[in-house]
Amino acid sequence: xxxxxxxxxxxxxxxxxxxxxxxxxxxxxxxxxxxxxxxxxxxxxxxxxxxxxxxxxxxxxxxxxxxxxxxxxxxxxxxxxxxxxxxxxxxxxxxxxxxxxxxxxxxxxxxxxxxxxxxxxxxxxxxxxxxxxxxxxxxxxxxxxxxxxxxxxxxxxxxxxxxxxxxxxxxxxxxxxxxxxxxxxxxxxxxxxxxxxxxxxxxxxxxxxxxxxxxxxxxxxxxxxxxxxxxxxxxxxxxxxxxxxxxxxxxxxxxxxxxxxxxxxxxxxxxxxxxxxxxxxxxxxxxxxxxxxxxxxxxxxxxxxxxxxxxxxxxxxxxxxxxxxxxxxxxxxxxxxxxxxxxxxxxxxxxxxxxxxxxxxxxxxxxxxxx
Amino acid sequence: xxxxxxxxxxxxxxxxxxxxxxxxxxxxxxxxxxxxxxxxxxxxxxxxxxxxxxxxxxxxxxxxxxxxxxxxxxxxxxxxxxxxxxxxxxxxxxxxxxxxxxxxxxxxxxxxxxxxxxxxxxxxxxxxxxxxxxxxxxxxxxxxxxxxxxxxxxxxxxxxxxxxxxxxxxxxxxxxxxxxxxxxxxxxxxxxxxxxxxxxxxxxxxxxxxxxxxxxxxxxxxxxxxxxxxxxxxxxxxxxxxxxxxxxxxxxxxxxxxxxxxxxxxxxxxxxxxxxxxxxxxxxxxxxxxxxxxxxxxxxxxxxxxxxxxxxxxxxxxxxxxxxxxxxxxxxxxxxxxxxxxxxxxxxx
Numbered sequence: 001x002x003x004x005x006x007x008x009x010x011x012x013x014x015x016x017x018x019x020x021x022x023x024x025x026x027x028x029x030x031x032x033x034x035x036x037x038x039x040x041x042x043x044x045x046x047x048x049x050x051x052x053x054x055x056x057x058x059x060x061x062x063x064x065x066x067x068x069x070x071x072x073x074x075x076x077x078x079x080x081x082x083x084x085x086x087x088x089x090x091x092x093x094x095x096x097x098x099x100x101x102x103x104x105x106x107x108x109x110x111x112x113x114x115x116x117x118x119x120x121x122x123x124x125x126x127x128x129x130x131x132x133x134x135x136x137x138x139x140x141x142x143x144x145x146x147x148x149x150x151x152x153x154x155x156x157x158x159x160x161x162x163x164x165x166x167x168x169x170x171x172x173x174x175x176x177x178x179x180x181x182x183x184x185x186x187x188x189x190x191x192x193x194x195x196x197x198x199x200x201x202x203x204x205x206x207x208x209x210x211x212x213x214x215x216x217x218x219x220x221x222x223x224x225x226x227x228x229x230x231x232x233x234x235x236x237x238x239x240x241x242x243x244x245x246x247x248x249x250x251x252x253x254x255x256x257x258x259x260x261x262x263x264x265x266x267x268x269x270x271x272x273x274x275x276x277x278x279x280x281x282x283x284x285x286x287x288x289x290x291x292x293x294x295x296x297x298x299x300x301x302x303x304x305x306x307x308x309x310x311x312x313x314x315x316x317x318x319x320x321x322x323x324x325x326x327x328x329x330x331x332x333x334x335x336x337x338x339x340x341x342x343x344x345x346x347x348x349x350x351x352x353x354x355x356x357x358x359x360x361x362x363x364x365x366x367x368x369x370x371x
Numbered sequence: 372x373x374x375x376x377x378x379x380x381x382x383x384x385x386x387x388x389x390x391x392x393x394x395x396x397x398x399x400x401x402x403x404x405x406x407x408x409x410x411x412x413x414x415x416x417x418x419x420x421x422x423x424x425x426x427x428x429x430x431x432x433x434x435x436x437x438x439x440x441x442x443x444x445x446x447x448x449x450x451x452x453x454x455x456x457x458x459x460x461x462x463x464x465x466x467x468x469x470x471x472x473x474x475x476x477x478x479x480x481x482x483x484x485x486x487x488x489x490x491x492x493x494x495x496x497x498x499x500x501x502x503x504x505x506x507x508x509x510x511x512x513x514x515x516x517x518x519x520x521x522x523x524x525x526x527x528x529x530x531x532x533x534x535x536x537x538x539x540x541x542x543x544x545x546x547x548x549x550x551x552x553x554x555x556x557x558x559x560x561x562x563x564x565x566x567x568x569x570x571x572x573x574x575x576x577x578x579x580x581x582x583x584x585x586x587x588x589x590x591x592x593x594x595x596x597x598x599x600x601x602x603x604x605x606x607x608x609x610x611x612x613x614x615x616x617x618x619x620x621x622x623x624x625x626x627x628x629x630x631x632x633x634x635x636x637x638x639x640x641x642x643x644x645x646x647x648x649x650x651x652x653x654x655x656x657x658x659x660x661x662x663x664x665x666x667x668x669x670x671x672x673x674x675x676x677x678x679x680x681x682x683x684x685x686x687x688x689x690x691x692x693x694x695x696x697x698x699x700x701x702x703x704x705x706x707x708x709x710x711x712x713x714x715x716x717x718x719x720x
Contacts, residue, residue: 073576073577073578073579074547074576180664180665181433182664183664210432210433210603210665211432211603211605211644211647211648212432212643212644212647212660212661213432213660213664214647214649215647215648215649215658215659215660215661216647216660216661216662218649218658218660219657219658219660222657237576237577238649239577240648240649240650240651241649243649243651243654244649244652244654244658245654263654277578278577278578281577281578281580281581282577282606283581283604283606283607283609283610284606284609284610285605285606285609285633285645285648285650286609286633286634287609287610287612287629287630287633287634288630289609290588290609290610291581291584291585291610292585293585294578294581294582294585295578295581296578296582297582298532298548299546299547299548299549299576299579300546300576
């Protein structure tokens with residue numbers, strides 16, 4: 001097979017990356033209070049008539065060497081979040097700290113430096129490549145801009161093509177339209193790695209691929225992570241893929257973080273009713289396990305006028321008055337084993353009738369699902 | 372709720388489908404797209420039968436010819452560039468011999484179709500109600516008022532909340548899930564006996580997808596329609612299908628009851644698909660991916676198209692296209708090695 005990945009022998013970068021500045025325990029990225037509201041203009045003088053609250057006060061950390069999965073339905077703000085992390089769009093409020101250095105701050109890390117250390121792979125493999133450049137030149141473009149000679153840049157590109165499983169002598173001079181979807185996504189991954197970044201943001205990077213190709217690219221991503229000592233932020237709507245690839249998972253709903261925790265905790269002991277409903281919406285491969293009742297009804301509400309209080313309350317089977325009155329807080333994150341959910345039922349002092357009885361809530365959920 | 376309309380409309384009775392006669396019969400269908408540069412062999416000899424009231428899922432990756440097969444059944448392919456041969460029969464209609472006018476009568480009334488992206492399939496400048504009513508008036512010749520009443524009923528049948536208000540909504544005013552429901556209402560407006568669904572839930576969110584699947588399954592049972600459902604998602608097929616046809620490179624490589632195909636697959640491609648679908652695999656191991664990529668449909672190699680990616684392939688596989696053989700009653704596989712393959716171990720739950 002022409003694209004059969006011929007992988008070089010696995011050699012893990014020894015622990016203690018020379019590029020490490022803040023030390024092993026310093027998180028790769030600290031995000032706090034990140035906010036992005038898109039204005040909606042209209043009316044006579046094109047005045048601002050409202051705003052889409054795409055990302056609303058989101059805080060989390062990405063630890064060194066981990067894969068943080070971000071899941072949520074369309075419109076929950078996960079792609080806006082990715083673009084905010086990359087500084088592809090300006091943020092309205094919030095703070096980013098990359099390996100101990102504030103981003104684009106005095107005495108911090110410059111944007112240029114950040115983008116060298118943090119790269120992104122997009123969903124649409126075709127539109128993110130320049131159709132007029134052979135893929136080799138697309139990959140070499142970044143290194144050239146960052147000061148490598150043409151020859152060096154080309155060498156980097158060919159080396160990376162080989163590492164992502166495409167023979168450089170066969171594929172290097174091809175144009176994007178001459179490659180299949182999976183091959184193009186491999187090129188995109190190679191291009192993202194060309195500046196030897198420390199962190200990759202993968203925004204639905206495998207979602208547009210066929211299942212058999214998706215599996216190949218996932219295996220490749222796992223291999224590259226070990227090989228280059230990378231940290232991933234993996235954004236996807238596919239819960240099975242996120243479960244497979246992530247160490248920790250963050251669940252978003254309408255621009256807010258509703259639950260965050262280690263992958264086993266999230267998938268085996270979900271706390272937030274939304275996470276439970278998402279997990280129950282996964283389709284079994286067994287024709288005898290058909291879902292008879294939908295875990296949730298209706299579509300996610302419009303992020304222009306999100307419901308007051310808890311944003312999930314309009315679809316939540318346990319919503320009570322307290323849910324409309326005040327927004328539940330996520331709580332304080334401590335370390336990689338912390339499991340938090342922004343739900344009044346998790347907080348014994350919230351006044352919710354099921355508060356402080358997560359087991360009872362789980363049983364109620366199952367009852368509601370079968371009723 | 373059954374689809375017994377209170378607004379009685381004369382004429383246009385659905386095809387009297389007798390239970391013993393197949394509703395759809397496709398025999399040796401081939402579709403080629405001819406252009407100056409190349410000939411794309413999109414469908415290469417597809418044959419299947421479908422009984423009334425059955426749900427057939429066609430599973431395949433992009434480029435496997437599953438959508439082209441559906442469009443051929445609706446005769447929606449560009450007439451000049453698509454060369455179709457073989458036989459297709461729906462009810463008592465021979466699709467390929469019908470005139471364009473007869474075909475227009477058939478579309479919407481006997482066969483209707485729903486698409487992946489409802490936003491591009493619905494007309495943006497008419498309200499949902501107008502679009503449904505137009506179809507009803509066209510096929511059943513009733514008054515506009517009666518047709519609007521039927522449209523309202525249909526929106527209630529597909530469980531669109533506050534249907535009166537949504538009747539006067541434009542497609543862009545609805546969310547993705549509601550648009551797809553409106554699209555289903557439109558497709559069902561004249562009680563078709565065959566519904567073609569081309570990845571209707573792929574563009575929807577997981578929590579909405581399951582709602583639409585349950586709705587489709589319920590409507591299909593109540594109306595007793597035959598449904599051909601195209602998908603690339605094995606989980607969707609497990610939810611809705613009675614029979615499954617797995618397509619690869621324009622051919623059906625495996626066909627059978629949904630339980631047989633998904634739980635006891637015999638074709639190496641189906642086996643590979645099941646193994647490579649991410650579904651609770653151990654996190655510290657690679658997924659068993661099928662190596663390589665699907666073949667170029669402009670230059671199909673002789674013999675089994677899957678042979679270059681198949682771990683069991685040998686010289687005999689590339690000599691001739693493998694014939695379809697029964698491995699069990701009603702379970703057909705196009706693989707000369709099917710009998711010799713090790714018994715599959717499927718640990719899917």
